[in-house]
């Protein structure tokens with residue numbers, strides 16, 4: 762176990778009142794947060810979203826990616842379902858950090874795609890470690906989930922970390938002219954299950 766559960770409080774949102782649970786990485790002191798909706802106890806798999814931090818998309822209205830749209834849609838889906846959990850996994854920029862993500866965006870402004878930019882900076886295409894998410898689920902006593910994601914690798918890695926994923930639930934929202942190429946690269950190079958156009 763890499764985390765400890767530290768504090769919890771109500772978080773009212775436009776979609777309803779969530780329980781916000783704060784965690785701390787034992788080694789580094791870095792914090793993470795889970796938003797819990799309704800009663801997630803029992804055997805029935807829980808609708809869950811593992812959301813990777815994206816300051817630009819989640820808080821600064823960036824249209825370069827789909828993160829902000831996915832965050833809203835996931836909270837809406839969980840509240841509509843009546844029970845569920847969103848893990849806010851604080852590994853910004855697929856874990857290269859905010860400043861390196863800005864460097865990667867600068868390279869993308871020059872024509873590289875999201876994968877090429879990471880490689881040019883000396884990183885893997887995706888540096889995230891999802892074992893922390895498994896620990897958050899464990900500390901919430903959640904052992905089976907229906908995972909909101911378009912990324913099959915995330916399903917595999919979380920399953921390898923011990924999470925029982927009974928279903929992948931697509932979360933395809935927010936395509937726009939500014940992020941269309943980025944989404945196409947995620948589909949082509951990273952295997953995300955995204956439709957090429959939003960005109961269906």
Ligand SMILES: Nc1nc2c(ncn2[C@@H]2O[C@H](COP(=O)(O)OP(=O)(O)OP(=O)(O)O)[C@@H](O)[C@H]2O)c(=O)[nH]1
Nearest residue numbers: 813814815826852853854855857865875910911912
């Ligand atoms: N390095 C880098 N990170 C990015 C870029 N665009 C978005 N991100 C980060 O990517 C993370 C989200 O990952 P995505 O690949 O968009 O999606 P995912 O979480 O793998 O899959 P979904 O569950 O379907 O959303 C967040 O941490 C973002 O900050 C980029 O161009 N470069």
Ligand SMILES: [Zn+2]
Nearest residue numbers: 815818826828
């Ligand atoms: Zn983003």
